[in-house]
Amino acid sequence: MSNQKIINIAVIAHVDAGKSTLVDALLKQGGAFRDNQEVVEQIMDSNDQERERGITIYSKNCAIEYKGTKINIVDTPGHADFSSEVERIMKTVDTVILLVDSSEGPMPQTRFVLSKALELGLNPILMINKIDKKDQRAEEVVEEVLELFMELDATDEQLNFTTLYGIAREGIAQLSLDEKGIDLSPMFETIIEQIGTYPIELADKPLKMQVSSLAYDSFIGRLGIGRIFEGKITEGQTVSVVKNNSEVKQAKISKLTVYQGLNKVNVKEAYAGDIITFAGIDHISIGDTINELNNINPMEPITIEEPTMSMNFLVNTSPFAGKVGKFVTSRNIKERLEKELEVNVGLKVKPLDNPTIEGFKVLGRGELHLSVLIEQMRREGFELAISKPEVIFKKGENGTLLEPMEKVILNIPTEYSGTVINKLNQRKGLMTDMDSDGVRDKIVYNIPLRALIGFRSEFTNDTHGEGIMVRSSNGFEAYKGEIESRKNGVLISMAAGKTLPYALNNLEERGILFVGPQVEVYDGMIVGQHSRDNDLEVNPTTGKKLTNTRASGSDDSVKLTPPKLMTLEEALEYIEWDELVEVTPEDIRLRKRWLSNTERRQHRNDNKKVFE
Template sequence: MSQDRTFQLDKIRNIGIIAHIDAGKTTTTERVLYYTGRTYKIGNVDDGNTVMDWMQQERERGITITSAATACHWRDYRINIIDTPGHVDFTAEVERSLRVLDGGVVVFDGVAGVEAQSETVWRQANRYGVPRICFINKMDRTGADFWRCLKMIEDRLKAHHIAVAIPIGSGECFGGIIDLIKGTAYSQDGDQTTPESVEIPIPDTEKERYEAARHSMIEKLAEADDEIMCAYLDGQVLTADQIIKALRRVTLSNKAIPVLCGSSFRQKGVKVLLDAVINYLPSPLDTPPVVGIDPRTQEEVSCPVNDDAPFAAIAFKVVSDPFVGRLVYFRVYSGTINASAGVLNSTRDGRERIGRLLVMHANAREEVDKADTGSIIASLGLKNTFTGDTLCDPSHPVLLENIQFPEPVVSISIEPKTRADQDKMVDALQKLADEDPTFKVSYNEETGQNIIAGMGELHLDVLVSRMLTEYKVAAKVGQPRVAYRETITAPADAEGRFVRQSGGRGQYGHVKIKVEPLLESTAIEVTDDIRGGTVPKNFVNAAANGIKDAATTGAYAGYPMVGIKVSIYDGSYHDVDSNEMAFKTAGSMALKAAVAKAKPVLLEPIMKMEVVTPEEYMGDIIGDLNSRRGHISSIEPRGDTTVIHAFVPLAETFGYATTIRSISKGRATSSMEFHKYQELPANIAKTVMETEAVTK
C-alpha cells in the first residue's frame, strides 16, 4: 500500500510533545490517540499499558526514555506525533526530534509550572525555530494555578503568551474550560464511554472572568499582529475566524505562543488541544525550504517542499529492533522515495539501498511502498546510516545541516563476566551506541576495560539495564566517574623537535608554537602563522593533526583539552629526512611542552540543579547542597512548596536522589542539567590526579 496522499501537504502536521519529566506528555499523547480513533482503549503510565512507552524499561520506571513516533487523523488532517522524554539525561531524544519536526506542543504541570527541563526544551525549540503552543496540564491537581503558570512562561521563558482557553476552577473544583475564541465552555471532554465533548453556555459565575480574559487575548494578539491591531483600533468586532487566522500567523512567525489548559488524565481539554494543533501549528508547506550544500561544488542548494523535487531527507533516529533488525527513522523534506530505491548518504559519501518502508505506531509497524514529502518514516536495509546523516537522490547530492549533541559528562567501566559474554557485549554496546549519539564507548588500553560514557547516572543505568535484559549480557559495572577536562590559564611558547637517525633515512620534524587560552570556548583552534615557507604546508597540516591528537588524549593529566588556541609560527625541515609522521610527532611534543608552561588546570562539569521541597525540609536540603560544594542561586516559593535553584559540581551529585528522598521522607524532588565547565579547586584537582595515576 502507498502512504495516503489524500492528505495534501497543507493537511499534514508533524508535531512533538515536549516537556519536563512528569508534566504529562505521554498521558496527553495517549488521550490524543484515543480521541482520534488510533487506539480503542486509553493507556495509563501508572498501569504500565501505554502505547508510546512500550519499552520494558519505560514501563518499569514509569518514564519516557526514547522518543516514539505515531500517526493519527483529526478533522481530515494527518498528525504525525513524536512523544519525547522529559528527563534531562535523554535530552538527545528531544534534540533530534525537534530537528525534524515542524511544530511543538509544550506541556506544563499546572502546579509546578515552568521547571528546569522545561527551560531546556524551550531553548532547543528556539534554536531550531520551532513554532509551538502550550498546554497547562493537571489543572485538577491541588495547588494548580493557571495564572501563575502564565506568569512563569513570561518571566522564565521570555515568551509572549496568549491564553486562548481558561480553566473553570482548579484543583478539586476544576470543572472544565472556557474557549475564549468561540465564547463557549466545555464541562467535560468525555470519558471512555462518552467520548463526545459536552459543550455548555459559559456559567454566570465565570462571565466576568471570561470577558476580562477575552479582552486581554485580543489586546495581546493586536500587539503581535498588524491586521488585528488595525481592526482593534477601528473598533471592529472580531470574528472567531479572524482570531484563529491571526493566531496562526503569529504562531508560525514565533511572535506569540497560544496557551491552552486542561487535565489529560481526566480527559478535559484534549479535543480543544487537537483543534489548536490543526489551527495554529505549521504544515510542511508553512516551513521554509530546507537549505543544504552541494558536496561537489560547496554551493548552497534549496530543497523545495514538493513531491516532484529531488529526494532529500535527514535520518534522526536508529533503533535495533530484535524482530526486524536495524530501523532508521528519517524525515522526508523534499521529493518522494520508493521501497527498494537506491539513495546516496551524502554525509558518508556512500550508496545505500532503502529496504522496506514502515509507518511506525510506537513499536508497531505498517508497511508502505512509498514515502512523500513531509513524511516521518522508518526503513530497513540502511546499514551505514546514522543519526544526523543526509539521504538524497544520487543524481542531486545535497548535504543538510547535521544535528549537534552535547558531550557526555559521566562514565563508568564495564567488563564481561565470562569470555563468552565478550563478543555479546561488544555487539550490544555497538548497537546501543548506534541508537544513542550521546552514548560513547571507548577502550582503555592501560586498564583493559571498556569505558561507557553518557549524560547522567540514569542514562547509564538505563543503558546497562537494557544490555543485561535485552541483549542478555552478564557484566560487571564500575562506579560512575566524572568526565573532567583540561585547559590552560596563561599564554606560552614551546617547540617540538623530533629527530631520529638509524642507518638509512632518518626522521626529522621541528615546529615552534604559541598557545593561549580561548575564553568561553570548548574548541581547540590551530592556525598556520608560518611566514616565508620555513615549513611546507603539508608538514604544517601534519603538525596540526599531531597537536589535535595530543589535545584529545590530554597533555596535562590525561583528560581531553578544551579552550586553547594554538599558533604554529616557525620550524624547520630536512629535504630527505622530513615526513608527515615526523611532523605529527613534533606537533604532539610541542603541545605537551607548551601546556606544561601555560599553567594548566583541570575543569569539572557544573550542573544546574532545581530542588522542589516542602518548606520544613528546606534548611536540611540547603545544608546538604552546601556540603556538596553547591552554590545556591535563588530560593522561591511555589504554592505550598519551595524551589531551590543551585549550581553543584557533577562529582558531588552521585547518589543525590537517594539522599534527598531520605532527607525529605520522599516528598522532595530534584532535576538537573549540565551548565558549564569550571576550574576544579587545586586541592581536589590534586586528589583527582593522584587517583587517576593509581587507576592507571
C-alpha cells in the first residue's frame, strides 16, 4: 500500500436522523459495491440486535476512494446509552458530518456528540437531512444549530461551518435549498476542500498511534484498532506499548489490515493518517499508545464519562434453573463479563458487597446499554437473574448527595399533555420549555434519571402509542428526594405446574396477567399485576372440579384476554427491589427475590441496601 492521501470522517447525529442510511449512500457512490451486487439497507448495522432494534449500537469503520483520496468513514451510535462508543473514536477523525433532521432540528444527543467534536477542535460539516419532508423547516433548523454551536462555546472558525442539504435515502446532497442535487458530490468536494488530506510528511516521523477500539478474532486473538498519528507501522515490527498507567511493554505486530470498502485488507505497512487493525498484542487496551522501540512518546489517555446506572447480574436460583441454559454458574458469568470489559469501555464490573449472594454489580450508561449486554448473553446460552436498575449517586464538594439528571424532550398529542405533565411533576421533574401548534405539544423536562425507570411503558399507554420521547444525560444535581415507585402490587403464583384457562379466567378480574394458558410456573413466580397496591398470592394452576351434572352453556370454552408479554427492557423497568427478572435463552420471567411465602414474611422488613 502506498502512502496515499487520507481523510478520516465520522457521521454523528441523533437516533433516526439517517446516519446509517447516509453511510450506505457514501459507500455506494464511493464504489464499495459491484454494479450488480445486492446490498441490504443500513449495511453497517451488521449486529443482530442492531437490525432488530433499528439502531446503531457499535461504532464501525469502512473506507471509500474519491478522486485519489482515501476517505475512512466511522458510523457512530446515536443513542445516549452508547455515547462511550462516540467519545473514544472522536480522536481518530479529522472532521465530523453532523446530520440533523430538517423537521425535528437538533435533539439532546445531537448536543452531546457535537460538544465532544468541538472540544477536540474539529470543524464540523452540517447536513440538514430529509428536506423532502412535508413539514421540513430547514432554514429554521440551521439557525437552531448555530445557536447550539454558540451555547457550546464554538470558536469563530467552528461557527463558520459549511451547510449542506440533502436526502440521504436517495443519496443526494446540495449546497442550497434552491438547487436540485443529483448525488453526494457536493459532500465529497466539501470534505476535501474544507479538511484537506492528512499531512503526508508526518509519515517520516517516529511511530505514534493510539488504540481507540478493540475486537476479537477466534483464530488470532485480540485486535487493536486505531489511527496512526505519526510515522508508519510494519507487519512483524517490534514496538513499544505505553499502557494507560504509563507502564511500557514490548510487543510484535503479527498482522496488519486496513479498511477498503467494508472489508479489511492485509497490508505489509500503513502510514500516518490511516485507521488500522492489528494483531499480536494480547494485553492491548483502549487508550494505549504504540511507539517505535525505545522511542517513547505517549498520547493523552482517552477519558470516558462515568456510568450512571447499575444492575446486579446474579446466578439464576429459580426451580427452572439450568433447564435450557448452557452457562449458569457464577464462574461462567464472571468470564463473560471480563470478556465484555475488553471491548465495552462504558462498562464496569464490581463484586457485590454481600458475599453470600452469587453475582456481580454491573455499571453502565443506561438501561439500554445494559439490556443489550443481557440480551446478547441470553442469545449465547447464559441464564441469569437481574435486579432492579439503580442509579449511581455521587458526593458533591461539600458532601451533598448528587444524582444524575436527564433532559427529556416529549412530542405528544395535545389531548394527552395534561396526564403526562402531571406524572412528570410527581416524579420531581422540572419543565423548562413548552411549545404547541394546537395539535401536538413539544415539552422539555429536566428530571432525575431514577424517575424515568419504568416511565416509558406508562408514557406509551398514556399517549396511546402516539407520543415520542427522547432523552440524554444532563449532568448531576442535588438529590431531589423520594420518588413514588410502582403503585400496583403483583399476582404471585403459590403453586407449581401448568397454568389452566379456568384459573386464569377467574384471575382476570384481579388484574393484568403476564402469562397465558399451558405455561409452566413455580411458587414465587410473578404471573400478573394486581389491580390494587398490595401483592396477592394466587393459584393459576387450579382446574375446574368435575361433576356428573352438565348444565346448558356452563361448559362453553373459556375466552381469555391475551396476556401482557413483556420485553426485557419492560421487565427491567417494571420490577421493584424485592423482585428479579429471570433471563434464559428461551424465556423472560418475573419472580420474587424470595420464592416462598415464609421467606418473604421473614424478609419483609429488610432494606434493599443489603443486596447492593
